[in-house]
Amino acid sequence: MHSTNLLLEEPIRMASILEPSKPTFFPAMTKIVGTLGPKSRSVEIISCCLKAGMSVARFDFSWGDAEFHQETLENLKAAIKSSKKLCAVMLDTGGPELQVVNKSENPISLQADSLVVLTPDQDKEATSNLLPINFSGLSKSVKNGDTIFIGQYLFTGSETTSVWLEVTEVKGEDVICLIKNSATLAGPLYTLHVSQIRIDLPTLTDKDKKVISTWAFRNKIDILSLSYTRHAEDVRHAREFLSKLGDLNQTQIFAKIENVEGMANFDEILREADGIILSRGNLGIDLPPEKVFLFQKAAVHKCNMAGKPAVVTRVVDSMTDNLRPTRAEATDVANAVLDGSDAILLGAETLRGLYPVETISIVGKICAEAEKVYNQDVYFKRAVKYVGEPMTHLESIASSAVRAAIKVKASVIICFTSSGRAARLIAKYRPPMPVLSVVIPRLKTNQLRWTFSGAFQARQSLIVRGLFPILADPRHPAESTNATDESVLKVALDHGKTAGVIKPHDRVVVFQKVGDSSVVKIIELEN
Ligand SMILES: Nc1ncnc2c1ncn2[C@@H]1O[C@H](COP(=O)(O)OP(=O)(O)O)[C@@H](O)[C@H]1O
Numbered sequence: 001m002h003s004t005n006l007l008l009e010e011p012i013r014m015a016s017i018l019e020p021s022k023p024t025f026f027p028a029m030t031k032i033v034g035t036l037g038p039k040s041r042s043v044e045i046i047s048c049c050l051k052a053g054m055s056v057a058r059f060d061f062s063w064g065d066a067e068f069h070q071e072t073l074e075n076l077k078a079a080i081k082s083s084k085k086l087c088a089v090m091l092d093t094g095g096p097e098l099q100v101v102n103k104s105e106n107p108i109s110l111q112a113d114s115l116v117v118l119t120p121d122q123d124k125e126a127t128s129n130l131l132p133i134n135f136s137g138l139s140k141s142v143k144n145g146d147t148i149f150i151g152q153y154l155f156t157g158s159e160t161t162s163v164w165l166e167v168t169e170v171k172g173e174d175v176i177c178l179i180k181n182s183a184t185l186a187g188p189l190y191t192l193h194v195s196q197i198r199i200d201l202p203t204l205t206d207k208d209k210k211v212i213s214t215w216a217f218r219n220k221i222d223i224l225s226l227s228y229t230r231h232a233e234d235v236r237h238a239r240e241f242l243s244k245l246g247d248l249n250q251t252q253i254f255a256k257i258e259n260v261e262g263m264a265n266f267d268e269i270l271r272e273a274d275g276i277i278l279s280r281g282n283l284g285i286d287l288p289p290e291k292v293f294l295f296q297k298a299a300v301h302k303c304n305m306a307g308k309p310a311v312v313t314r315v316v317d318s319m320t321d322n323l324r325p326t327r328a329e330a331t332d333v334a335n336a337v338l339d340g341s342d343a344i345l346l347g348a349e350t351l352r353g354l355y356p357v358e359t360i361s362i363v364g365k366i367c368a369e370a371e372k373v374y375n376q377d378v379y380f381k382r383a384v385k386y387v388g389e390p391m392t393h394l395e396s397i398a399s400s401a402v403r404a405a406i407k408v409k410a411s412v413i414i415c416f417t418s419s420g421r422a423a424r425l426i427a428k429y430r431p432p433m434p435v436l437s438v439v440i441p442r443l444k445t446n447q448l449r450w451t452f453s454g455a456f457q458a459r460q461s462l463i464v465r466g467l468f469p470i471l472a473d474p475r476h477p478a479e480s481t482n483a484t485d486e487s488v489l490k491v492a493l494d495h496g497k498t499a500g501v502i503k504p505h506d507r508v509v510v511f512q513k514v515g516d517s518s519v520v521k522i523i524e525l526e527n
Pocket residue numbers: 416417418419420421422423440477478479480484485486488489512513514515
């Protein structure tokens with residue numbers, strides 16, 4: 001590989017490593033998505049999560065019912081209000097997920113070198129030799145020698161509750177497997193992953209559609225996380241479904257790449273999706289271990305070049321019950337940032353972990369350190385080269401804004417945006433300083449009522465590295481006149497000052513569109 005692929009500012013003085021990190025108003029430019037569940041659903045804990053740096057809350061419908069998630073969401077709203085921190089809401093679908101059906105919920109011990117039968121007959125009791133599952137097509141999909149993994153929901157890999165099976169025989173609808181390691185399945189939800197096998201179920205299931213048209217519709221979710229996306233068509237289909245549900249036509253779709261089929265169709269999926277989640281939990285099982293990092297580097301790079309957010313999952317599993325991550329995990333978080341990720345998604349750590357707040361805080365600190373040595377210069381040149389010439393006016397000005405901000409050592413970039421597009425384009429060039437994206441609402445009508453756009457767009461930028469949104473007052477006219485021009489800018493500057501990112505005599509780069517032209521201006525503050 002070419003040496004410029006090392007996206008690290010060099011050289012680093014060893015002594016500088018020990019310099020304590022300066023406290024900043026925000027933990028990191030990289031965003032943190034927290035999965036909310038039993039250990040992270042009180043107003044108090046969620047407030048602490050927000051203050052520690054969580055900017056997106058994930059509600060995973062693989063698990064829990066709508067009522068449970070609604071209660072958590074109401075608490076999230078209260079926490080947002082009291083902590084004055086913005087947070088986007090992400091709904092994660094169940095999708096074609098295979099599950100063990102264990103009605104009694106009694107623990108089941110599986111012995112290495114014994115046989116176990118997977119059966120679609122859900123009336124049967126789960127035992128050490130028989131596991132009912134929620135899918136009748138398994139016997140048609142697998143063949144002898146295939147590998148099946150069964151793990152607790154949000155398995156971390158370090159439990160003694162995960163088991164590997166090898167298919168030895170297919171008998172009617174049953175699949176007979178050899179147990180490769182001893183394990184005890186204890187807990188309410190166990191998922192199955194069959195390595196590199198296509199599961200003949202729709203990506204958006206009937207259950208998912210029901211949840212979206214009720215829970216998601218009621219709560220106007222910002223981001224749909226589409227589990228097990230395998231084709232661009234999956235994204236198009238989900239988009240069409242959302243488009244008929246009122247405000248959900250503004251919801252973004254993040255495709256979760258969880259298996260080799262999604263990986264093989266990555267380019268076309270990326271074209272359709274608004275962002276990508278690298279679901280390393282499932283993908284880490286589908287791929288041979290030695291290939292996981294290659295996928296990550298290639299996928300994050302493609303997302304960066306497309307200017308679409310890349311989210312990496314399963315980073316500090318061991319923090320589910322430990323106060324410190326392992327060395328490998330801490331290094332992995334930093335590498336995800338150096339690879340160019342926008343956000344880190346926490347699963348078991350925040351959902352059922354003992355230390356949800358500490359986890360967010362430590363991950364934020366690691367991200368911040370990695371950002372400091374991220375080789376923006378190499379990245380910038382690569383991004384410009386990738387786009388080629390001629391660039392669109394907007395992209396040319398957006399990248400120039402980032403360059404200007406670096407050259408004049410601006411403390412922030414202020415970007416006016418309505419759709420969020422301009423802010424995302426600036427973020428694409430990975431400025432080392434925060435971007436305050438001032439979202440200017442647009443008045444729109446569906447012939448029944450007038451509404452303002454902007455709220456979705458502001459929250460959706462909470463998953464993009466470096467973007468910090470401010471929703472402008474809708475009473476300001478969208479068209480910038482000289483009078484409003486200064487006033488909205490002043491609100492943004494005041495916001496930056498209160499937040500501590502802008503100080504007297506700082507330089508600030510402002511990006512805006514005036515009429516049809518994109519404009520960058522550099523302002524030097526007096527006080
Ligand atoms: N200084 C300013 N004060 C208030 N509004 C502004 C200012 N500068 C630009 N705007 C408005 O912000 C909006 C930005 O939206 P737009 O340029 O369409 O961005 P995008 O392509 O990101 O949606 C425009 O309506 C523009 O008139």
